[in-house]
Amino acid sequence: MTSDRILELFEQIDRTPVGIEERALINEAIALAVEAGDEPLEYRARMRLTSSACMSGDTEAMLTSFAWCLGKHDDDPERFPADLGDETADLMWQFKWMADSLAASPAFDREQISAVLDDMENHYRAAGLGQSGVLMARFENAWMAGRLDEAEQLRTKLETTPRDSHSHCEACVRSVVAGYLIDTDREDEAIRLVEELVEGDFSCGEEPEHALARSLVPYLHAGEYDKARLAHLRSYRLAKDNADNLAIVADNIVFCAITGNEARALSLVERHLDWLAHDALGVDGHLSALTAFAIALEAVSAAGHADTIVRGADSDRLRAFFGDHDGPWRAAELAAVMRTEAERIAGEFDRRDGTDGHRRRLDRAWAVGQERYSLPLSAEPLLPRVAPVAARSAEELVQRAIDLGDYGASEALAAADAALPGATLEQRAKLHSARIAALVARDDLEAAQAALQDRLDALRAAGRDAEARVEERAGLALFGRGTPDDLETLRALLADGESVPPRLHAIVEVVLGMAVAESDPETARGLFDDARDRDAALGDDDLRRIVTLARASFQGAVGAFDECDATITAALEDPTLGAGARARLLGLRARMRGGQERFLDGVADADELCRILVELDARSVLPGAYVLAAALNEDAGAPGEAVARYRFAERAATENGDSVTAVQYRLARALLASGSADEAAELLVNVYSDETDREEPAASRAQTLMLLARAFEDAGEPGRAVGAWDFAAELFDEGEAPVGRANALLSHGRLLHRFGEFDDALASLETAVAIARTEPDQGGLLAEARHSEGQVRAARGEQEALTALDEAREIASGLGAPWLAADITDSRARALAMLGQADEAVATALQAADGFAEVGDAGSAGASELFAARVLTQHERAADAVPLYRSVMERAAEIPPLLQVAAGELGDVYEALGRPAEAAEVRSLLDA
Structure with missing residues (x-):
């Protein structure tokens, strides 16, 4: 039956995240x-549509759906109740979104x-509801329209x-009022409200990310840079996947721009430009x-x-905002168009409202945009877009094509085609x-095969008939095709x-x-050695390059x-060696040295x-080269240097239109x-989302979640870390990856x-132990x-x-892992203390201290001995x-925190023992 299917759909809707x-x-x-x-079932469906459209920023659908539902409710409240009673929708609650929209x-x-x-107030009164929600809606409307005196009166009334x-929910009230306080030059009060929101763990559809975004500039003004940085990273991470959060993302972009993070600001602009076209009626979001x-x-x-290209700005979807344009937009010219459009929109709002509210807020924004703070968020450099190398001569075109071919870059074909018209006969054969x-x-x-014929023609035109006859006989065998027949041809x-x-x-020997x-390999070695001897006898630079690369x-x-x-x-000492061959040899040696x-x-x-690859404009292979440089830095224990190179790799891959998921990981x-x-954490959320969209294997996505969980924990978000590890499991x-x-x-x-959740912790650890016992190589x-x-059981x-810890120590000793054995021994000491066995503890x-x-x-x-003391x-x-x-103290001579x-x-112990002189002597170290 149709009704059964609709009810089934309702169940699916209610457990599906907002989205397509x-x-x-x-x-x-x-x-x-x-x-x-x-109609009753249609009403229930449209009530869900109103909520979904609100959460996803589809204002037109939200207004239309709400109007239809309100009309039905007003005509027949019995058949179309305001509250559906199943926690999915409430018409009076939805009323709060309408005036804002x-x-x-x-x-x-x-x-x-x-x-x-007025309609909202009448409906609330008729339904016996309080006026708090109505007052909040009126307050927000008065503030945004620039009627500040009225807004202040409504805020005061709202508080009582x-x-x-x-x-309105606690999170929304605090966030909106914080925005109003900022707009009326009361930033300290606004920060207090935002911190109350965060510390109280208040949240809703767009909170705390909106409140955190509002706090960014006030934090900078207050000199609270660390709080500003954390607020930005959390706000953006929570807001970045929903186009309805355009205004939140806008605040984060301004923050990046004024804190010296221009590269990140540009990246975020390019990532979210298309959101302008998401909601035609969300014009206030467009303005922000x-x-x-x-x-x-x-x-x-x-x-x-100023001349850097802004990717995506020439999209057809954005023509309504920026107008027609010949070629890609560049930063300075697009900024001017955006500023003009923002001024126009602000003027339209103020004419509608009869105030200067939007003009005033826009002037404030332009002033903030001129402020500058030094708060580096990352090592991401602001680089010019890679532009094609402008070869100055036919000779340079030929050399670039040969270099790209030597390296094996995919651009070699187009480069050779481009170089052919101006090449000599000898060069044409090479190309x-x-x-x-x-x-x-x-x-x-x-x-x-067609290109081979072109080469044969070039060889003959250059008077190299003997070579042409041999190459015609060899065919594509000389160019790496590698079929069994080709090998026989080469041997012949x-x-x-x-x-x-x-x-x-x-060359035949090399191929x-x-x-x-x-x-x-032995036959190959002999062939390469003989080719080297022939190369030495001939003194041919091109042949020497070919033989060297192969050997x-x-x-x-x-x-x-x-x-x-x-x-x-x-080879690298040879001044005649071309850039492409040099790059290939450097890459080979870099990998070898890593090994x-x-x-x-x-x-x-x-x-x-x-x-070298940047100079050659070898874009197809540049990301891989940067990844190699970054990975070697990681292995060298220099993750900060690796970060810079991975950023280059990410940028290069993006400009190529390649997937950046692996680089971002x-x-x-x-x-x-x-x-x-x-x-x-912000990046890994992106990576996990991309992997999910591509339906990567579950175990692969789980590995990403493991790293994300570590990031959450280190970022001070243990609740999200716990969730990520749980889902990873x-x-x-x-x-089917038990390990x-x-x-x-x-x-x-x-x-x-x-965090003291001992029962849940033990359940997870017991399962981990059970799995590990089934894997013989996972000692x-x-x-x-x-x-x-053992640690949890001790708690x-x-x-x-003690049984668990003794088994763990025995396994560690058997594996030849002395540090781990000492660490487990230390845990055993602490367990004994918890169990009241002080002497054994x-x-x-002390046994653990000796092991360490x-x-x-x-x-x-020292830490183990300190515990014993x-x-x-x-x-x-x-x-x-x-x-x-x-x-x-002897062990900690070079470890100041432990020494302190x-x-x-020890000073306190001496004091308790009645030995004040020794106490003073020891305490003097505290001031050293």
């Missing part, structure tokens, strides 16, 4: 109800807005009006966005990049060779040695050697690293590789390692333990899981804690604690 899928379900339910002529567009006049507010079930975008692009221009190799690499063999050519010109003989390198690649592939290094080093753990040497090579990992957990289970699930549950349990995981389980006062803590000392960890050794002191054995405190703690506590 949810909207499709609502539309289906409405269509079915209309077709069946069932009309006020958001100058297309609606003051009389229409006043009529809606009792709240009820239809009052255009103002913010203009401020950001003016900052970019002031930073010396056709580059074209053939590029076409074979693309598996376009038909085009490659070598067998006819006297008929093959010496240079071509060497055949590359083809058999994996299956017959170095082969030596690296078979692990002959010393030979490979020597080959590359000698040898010579990371910084590898970084130097990779950075030079990137420089790596960038987030480096950010997390360098202490930028908030930004890492589910995804690992779905992906991943156990690791997720281990982290989940540890964090729950930290380390089992030790860690039993270790954490619960369970004797079983002290002895075990044996592996050179003086800090952990504290246990003795707590059990009235202060005199026995003195030598332990002294030992801690130990000295302070």
Whole structure:
């Protein structure tokens, strides 16, 4: 039955997040109800549509749907009740959105807005509802229209009006009032309201992100830079996926622009430009966005990049805002157009409202846009868009094509085509060779065959008939096609040695050697060595380049690293070596040095590789080169340097139109390692969303969630970290990856333990232990899981804690992991203390200290001894604690924080023992 299907759709709608899928379900339910002529069911469906449209920023659909529902309710309240009673929709609650929506567009006049507010008040009174919600709606309307005296009176009245079930939520009230206070020069009061909102954990559809966005500039004015930074990162992360949050994103863009983060501001402008076309009636959002975008692009221009291209600005969807334009928009010219459009919109609002409210707020925004603060959010540089290399001569065009071909960049084909018209006969043969190799690499063999004919013609025209005859016989075999017949052809050519010109003989050896390198390395080595000898005899620069590239690649592939290094080093000293060959050799050596753990040497090579590729405008391979440089920096323990290079890689991949998900994952990992957990979390949310959209395997998405959970924890958001680890465990289970699930549950349990959620923590850890026991090669995981389980059981006062810790220590010792064994021993000492076994706790803590000392960890050794001293002191054995405190201080000579703690506590112990002189002597260290 149709009604059954509609009810089924309602269930799906109510558990589907707001978005395209949810909207499709609502539309289906409405269509079915209309077709069946069932108005009560259509009413219930349209009530859901009103809410969905509000949350997604579809103002037109929201107004139309609400008007239809209100009309039905007014005509027959029994059949069409205001409250559906199932927590899905309430007509009187939805009334609060209407006046705001009309006020958001100058297309609606003051009389229409006043009529809606009056209608709302009448309906509330008729329904027996309080006036708090009505007053809030009137206050917000008066403020936004610029009637500040009226707004202040309404705010005062609102504060003394009792709240009820239809009052605006606590989060919204605080946020809106904070915005009003900022607008009326009371920023300190506004900050207090925002902090109350955050600390009270108040939230709703667009809070706390809106309140945090409003607080950004006031925080800067107050000198609270750390709070401003955290507010920005959290606000933007929460707002960035919903186009209805355009005004929130706008505030964040202004913040980036005035804090010296022009690159991030430009990136956010480009990411959200298209949101302007999302809601035709959300004109106040357009005004906020255009103002913010203009401020950001003016900052970019002031930073010396007025001509940088703003990607996406020439979209057909945005023509209504910016007008027609010849070619891509550049920062300075687009900023001017945006400023003009913002001025026009503000004027329309003020004419409608009969005030100067929007003019005043716009002037305030322009003034803020001129402010400057030094608050770097990241190492992201503001770079000019990569422009094509402007070759100055035919010779340069030819050389670039050859270089791109040597490196293997996909641009080689187009570069060769571009260079051909001005090339000499000798150069034409080289260019056709580059074209053939590029076409074979693309598996376009038909085009490659045609290009081969062009090369043969060029060779004959240059008087190289003998070479042309051999290449005609070889066909595409000489260009890496690599079929069995091609290999036989190459062998046959070598067998006819006297008929093959010496240079071509060497090239045939190179090509055949590359083809058999994996299956017959010894034969390949002989071929390469012979080609090298022929190259040395001929003194041909081009041949030497070809032979060197092949030999170095082969030596690296078979692990002959010393030979490979020597080959590359000698080649790089050759001043005739082209840029493409040089770049390829540098990339090979960088990877090789990474494998040898010579990371910084590898970084130097990779950075030079990137420089060359930028000069060649080899965009297709540039992201990979930057990733190589970044990865080597990560391996070298320099995550901050890695971050900068990953940003280059992300930018290059974006400009290529390539997927940036993998690069963003790596960038987030480096950010997390360098202490930028908030930004890492923001990126990882994007990565996870992209992976979900692409339906990546569950276990792969779970790995992303694991890193995201770590970022949340480091960013001070433990609740979200717990949720991420929990969901990661589910995804690992779905992906049949038990070890991943156990690791997720281990982290989940540890964090729950930290916050005193012992029962839930134990449940996760017990499952992790059970999984680890089924995996024979996961001894380390089992030790860690039993270790954490023992800690939780100790906190619960369970004797079983010692059994768990003893097993964990035994496993760690068996694995040859002395530090882990010492750490578990330290946990055992603390467990014994919790269980009331003080003497054993002290002895075990000293055993842990010895274990840490044996592996050179003086800090952990000192911490174990400090714990033992504290246990003795707590059990009235202060005199026995003195030598332990002294030992801690000796270990902590180079660890100031530990030294300070130990000295302070020992001073108190001496004081308690009646030894004031010694107390004073020790305490003097506190001032050192």
